[in-house]
Amino acid sequence: MKQWQQYIDLVQSEVVPALGCTEPVTVALASAKAAELLGGLPDSIQVKVTPNLYKNGMGVFVPGTGKAGLPIAAAVGATAGDASRGLEVLATISEEALHKANQMLSKRQVSVSMVSNDDVLYTVVNASRNQDKVEVCIAKSHTRFEYIVKNGAVVQQAKAVQCVQTTETNHIKLSIEQIVDFVENVPLTQIAFIKRAASLNRALAETGLSGNYGLALGASLQAQVEQGLLADDLINRAMRLGAAASDARMGGAQQAAMSNSGSGNQGIAATMPVVAYAEIKQLDDDAFVRALMLSHLVAIYVKSKQNKLSALCAATTAAMGASAALTWLMGGKLAAIHRAINSMVGDVSGVFCDGAKAGCAMKVSTGASSAVKSAILAVAGSSVSAQQGIVFESADDSIAQLGIMSKTAMLSTDEAIIATMQNKQAS
Missing domain, CATH: 3.30.1330 (60s Ribosomal Protein L30; Chain: A;)
Known part of the structure; x- marks a missing residue:
């Protein structure tokens, strides 16, 4: 097609x-x-x-x-x-x-x-x-x-025609329903390339787990798992792997991340919760590849409604793709995927971006945690409802509204953040 x-x-x-x-x-x-x-x-x-x-x-x-x-x-x-x-x-x-x-x-x-x-x-x-x-x-x-x-x-x-950047730029129509239909029915061989996102970002996480980069948040969480304070369950593994990969990336590791929408942290956020689930459940290749594709395509869709750079933390919103994929892997159908994304809009929509730095590992882990919680809630038949905040019945409408907020209301937030950072530099 x-x-x-x-x-x-x-x-x-x-x-x-x-x-x-x-x-x-x-x-x-x-x-x-x-x-x-x-x-x-x-x-x-x-x-x-x-x-x-x-x-x-x-x-x-x-x-x-x-x-x-x-x-x-x-x-x-x-x-x-x-x-x-x-x-x-x-x-x-x-x-x-x-x-x-x-x-x-x-x-x-x-x-x-x-x-x-x-x-x-x-x-x-x-x-x-x-x-x-x-x-x-x-x-x-x-x-x-x-x-x-x-x-x-x-x-x-450069030619006047822009290169491929967002779904809106290229007039590609996307919706949660269309993405799910595509992921469930496209021949596996046509999307098998997405597995490289898992291999690159998992290798980056392994580097981060050494504790030699960034905040060493991933390594710190790993140490607590080994000491028995934290369990090696889905939520902690998703947080640990996501944080470790971000630690390595933001800490200057000479190693590539698989990015999403121009950002390595967004690529990590869309990948690592799915990898964590696949490792725990020992997923077969078909389910793993389709889940990765679902996550990354939803992350692209979400980001396409926002400015390329803004005061909204795109690492946390990219994790909405991971939540959709986790919901699907847990047996959730289209309605459940809408619920999962809506819960994430209700949860992480207030996380702002105050620059790329080692601290991004914290936000990547926050997105991973929200992705798992929202998926579990969605499969159980619940979510943040349309009566609350900027959430609508349809996740498509919630994603659109989140984009509007990032392009309008958060502009003054962005200016204040940049001014604060400039003042710090000057002093």
């Missing part, structure tokens, strides 16, 4: 490997492209980003560097980046390249400032080397080069 192929294409475009937090990686990608065009290490790099991108780049560690922030992302992008690898631009960083990047920072050759733009992913890198000057702009997605100019001449200009 044509519509099914659209769903498959959408998931393949939105669920992709990403090394490190995607906002600093965007800066690294632009910087790598600039260095490539200059034919060597730039003498200076000036980075301009939107306030939202700045917010998501301040506190997160850049893979392979041991440092956090956009300046190191720009510097190491220039010294070690491979622009042809997209979100995996920093896959290989040598000690020499890292040393050169740190030298650029110490010599103050890299500067970062904010610029207003309607596109929250708008990123501009101006770099120079000897007499050559390059300007690289990324916009509309984390890897889309809007334009590239070298010495005043346009080297590359």
Whole structure:
């Protein structure tokens, strides 16, 4: 069916490997492209980003560097980046390249400032080397080069047609009912590729369980399971694996996550509760693959109603996909899946994003916990009702309303968060 192929294409475009937090990686990608065009290490790099991108780049560690922030992302992008690898631009960083990047920072050759733009992913890198000057702009997605100019001449200009980003952009009609019908009936061979999300993010969680990254929340929860304070049940395993994967990702592990809608944490949130269930119940391949596809496609649907970056924590809302999948795995039908998502809207809709950082592991674990609780409640025939808050009878309407809140009411929240973070930096 044509519509099914659209769903498959959408998931393949939105669920992709990403090394490190995607906002600093965007800066690294632009910087790598600039260095490539200059034919060597730039003498200076000036980075301009939107306030939202700045917010998501301040506190997160850049893979392979041991440092956090956009300046190191720009510097190491220039010294070690491979622009042809997209979100995996920093896959290989040598000690020499890292040393050169740190030298650029110490010599103050890299500067970062904010610029207003309607596109929250708008990123501009101006770099120079000897007499050559390059300007690289990324916009509309984390890897889309809007334009590239070298010495005043346009080297590359993106077409007016936007690349695949959201269901709304591409006029792909999605609803919970359509997604469930697709997942239950599509031939397994056509969606088997989604298993890579499980393998990548499970491996990332294993790295996080070492306790060497981020908050080490996953490792701390694991220790309490081993000591008998916590049970190795579904809710704790989902929280533990999700937190551990986020620990590794936000802590700078040189290891890719499978992202969703441009975010590794969203990909982790949509994946790990399903992996936890599959491990405990020893799921067969058919159920596991279909559940993963259900989770990731619902997560894409939920995110498509929101701004790409906003004051709403998308890691928790991506877990709505996991709750839908868990409900389905527990035998819940369409009505139960609506109930599960509604309960999550009633639970985590108030979690705001105050930037990408180690603390995101806490929010990923919160989303995982809510996903399990909401699924259990839904299968039991209950949920947060339409008489409460911003929840409607239909999960589709609840998802739409949550999107409206993120695009309107939470704008002032976003401004206040960014102002607070700027003041902290200044002081």
